[in-house]
Amino acid sequence: MSGSRQNLVLVIDGDYSRMEKAIEKIFQNFPFSFEGKKVLVKPNILGPYPPEKGITTHPSLIHALVTYLKKRGAICLVGDNPGLHGYAANERCAKISGIFDAAGGCFVNFAQSTIQVDVPSRFIKKLVISRAVLDADLVINVPKFKTHLQTRITGAVKNMFGILVGAEKARVHLSVPRPENFSEALVDIYQIRIPDLTIMDAVVGMEGNGPSGKDLRPVGKIISSTNGVSLDALMAIMMGLNPESVDYLRTASHRGLGKVDLSRIEIQGNWSPLEKFKMPLTFVSRGFFGAAVNKLLYRPFIKPRLNFNPAFCTQCDVCVQHCPSQALTMGEVPFLDKKKCISCYCCYELCPNQAIELTGLMRRVTGGGKQIKA
Ligand code: SF4
Ligand code: SF4
Numbered sequence: 001m002s003g004s005r006q007n008l009v010l011v012i013d014g015d016y017s018r019m020e021k022a023i024e025k026i027f028q029n030f031p032f033s034f035e036g037k038k039v040l041v042k043p044n045i046l047g048p049y050p051p052e053k054g055i056t057t058h059p060s061l062i063h064a065l066v067t068y069l070k071k072r073g074a075i076c077l078v079g080d081n082p083g084l085h086g087y088a089a090n091e092r093c094a095k096i097s098g099i100f101d102a103a104g105g106c107f108v109n110f111a112q113s114t115i116q117v118d119v120p121s122r123f124i125k126k127l128v129i130s131r132a133v134l135d136a137d138l139v140i141n142v143p144k145f146k147t148h149l150q151t152r153i154t155g156a157v158k159n160m161f162g163i164l165v166g167a168e169k170a171r172v173h174l175s176v177p178r179p180e181n182f183s184e185a186l187v188d189i190y191q192i193r194i195p196d197l198t199i200m201d202a203v204v205g206m207e208g209n210g211p212s213g214k215d216l217r218p219v220g221k222i223i224s225s226t227n228g229v230s231l232d233a234l235m236a237i238m239m240g241l242n243p244e245s246v247d248y249l250r251t252a253s254h255r256g257l258g259k260v261d262l263s264r265i266e267i268q269g270n271w272s273p274l275e276k277f278k279m280p281l282t283f284v285s286r287g288f289f290g291a292a293v294n295k296l297l298y299r300p301f302i303k304p305r306l307n308f309n310p311a312f313c314t315q316c317d318v319c320v321q322h323c324p325s326q327a328l329t330m331g332e333v334p335f336l337d338k339k340k341c342i343s344c345y346c347c348y349e350l351c352p353n354q355a356i357e358l359t360g361l362m363r364r365v366t367g368g369g370k371q372i373k374a
Contacts, residue, residue, distance in 0.1 A: 007259050009225040009234050011269030016203055019064035022222045023199075027068065029268070030197055030226055032138065035073035040136035041065060041106075042195070044144050044159050045080040046212060047350050048089075048096045054204045054216040057142050059098030061201050061222070065142065066104055077132055078103035079110040083322065083350045085166045087111040108132055114165045121188035123176045129163045133193050141195035141228060145202035145219055145235055147210035149280045149345040149358075150179050151186065152246050154211050155235045156198040156228025160190045170324035170346065177342035183247035187255065190228070194257070198228040200235070207239070207278040209358055212349045215278060221271065229258025230265045237262055239277045281358055282345075304358040306347065308333035312355035319347035319356065 010029050014022045043057035051058055062078060069076045082093040090109050094100040100107050110130040117134075119127050133139065143159035151158060161169065172189075176182045200223040208215030219238070225231040229252040233243035243249045243260035253260040281304055313333045320328045327340035328347060333355075348356045 006227050007230055007264065008266045008268060009223060009227075009231050011234075011267065011271045012222045012224075013220055013270065014203055014222045015220065016058050016060040019060045019222075020067070022061075023064045023068045026197075026199060026222070026224045030224065032197070034069055034138070037074050037137040038135060039069050039074040039076050039138045039140060040132055041069070041076065041078045041103075041140050041142060042133075042159065042162065043078065043080055043097075043099055043142045044162065044201075045082045045090075045093050045097050045099055047082050047084055048093045048352050049212065050096055051098045053212075054206060055144070055146075055212045056097040057099065057144055057201045058203065059102035061142065061199070061203075062099050063102040063104065065140065065199065066102065066106055070104075070106075074138075076103075076106045077108045077136065078106045079108040079130065079132060080162045081110045081130060081165055081169075082162075083169065083346060084318065085170075085322065110163075111165055117192060119188055119192065121185060123181060123185050124172060124188070127172075127189070127192075128165050128168050129192065130165055133163045138197075139193055139195040141198040143198065143200050144211075145200055145205035145221075145223070145238075147207055147213075147239070147278075147280050149209055149211075149282045149348065150343070151183055151248060152241065152279065153232065153236055153239060155200060155232040156195070156225075157190045157232055157248055157252060158186055160193070160195065160228075161186060163192065164189065170322065173342065173344040173346060174324040177344065180247045182344075184251050186248050187251045187257070190252070191255075191257070195228055197224065197226055198231050199224045200231060202235070207274075209280045209282075209348070212351075212354070214354060217274065217277070219274065221269075227258040229253065229260065233258070233260035233262070234265060234267060234271070236260075238271060238274055239279070240273055241279070282343075306336055306341075307357045307359045308336075309355045309357055312353045313351075314353055314355075316352060318350050318352060322346055322350050 049055040113131040115131040148154040202219040202221040205219040207217040
């Protein structure tokens with residue numbers, strides 16, 4: 001890329017009918033040479049969710065991006081590893097999300113070809129990732145603007161967790177159960193292949209109990225940067241958070257991977273903090289009281305309970321099969337062995353029927369995380 005501005009975050013007003021214009025503007029600000037290059041587009045295909053659920057990257061953005069890249073002579077590939085394990089799951093989730101069709105023949109099944117890599121991490125030494133990530137000349141990361149029960153927010157950095165294949169994600173959750181350590185591991189994984197560009201779908205974001213909740217929040221933006229850490233810092237600020245209070249952003253900033261201080265990020269375009277933005281009920285939102293409660297009282301006393309709603313549960317067994325600590329067994333609804341649960345919330349993320357609700361004292365303390373029907 002020529003004329004790189006590492007701290008530039010570009011914010012464009014947009015809706016899903018105007019993605020072509022947004023993509024043109026992004027590449028005017030971040031010019032790359034694509035001719036003959038292998039370009040990997042990495043959306044967020046968390047699970048088998050249709051676009052209207054607002055959980056996965058919208059297909060119109062992927063379609064506009066792929067069309068642009070092809071016109072400029074790129075050899076384009078689109079892929080992700082959803083939370084569901086298995087070769088067939090990759091393609092099924094891509095089809096349901098609309099991304100398979102949007103990719104216009106460029107979809108690549110990430111589970112097809114894998115490679116084990118060394119990871120310079122305190123927690124994990126080796127990981128199996130999709131080979132396409134290392135083979136690509138350029139990686140374009142296309143996450144969603146969302147909250148996250150375990151890491152508070154999920155954007156550019158967390159989206160690269162999807163380079164891990166199959167059950168590798170569960171292995172990381174099991175090896176690194178504490179949220180602050182898990183956040184550090186996310187940065188370790190992000191550093192395996194730092195994306196060249198991030199284009200975030202913030203047209204429809206998510207608040208409350210993300211990343212697969214029902215509280216959609218219209219934001220009306222496409223946010224892009226060559227620095228995913230600074231982009232995520234702006235997302236945090238828009239959500240009403242101090243980026244330094246987000247574990248993975250603090251770690252990434254201390255490692256010199258990007259600026260998170262608003263005064264040191266060059267922002268182009270209109271943005272403002274979102275009013276009364278709801279954080280997940282796994283965290284008290286702000287301030288000294290919130291920080292103290294999160295640190296001292298959360299785990300022993302007030303972490304939320306998982307509630308399996310029989311009205312929505314179809315006994316599909318997905319949560320049971322994907323629980324990293326085998327804390328669930330199937331009955332009329334899944335039965336939870338609380339002693340085994342590591343609070344990773346993978347079950348909640350992957351339930352295709354959104355039949356898992358969070359209840360407990362924290363909800364009353366914060367008043368946050370209220371769920372509405374999508
Ligand atoms: S709670 Fe959800 S994932 Fe678990 S069995 Fe019921 S429908 Fe399936
Ligand atoms: S029951 Fe759910 S939250 Fe608990 S360890 Fe299993 S997947 Fe994670």
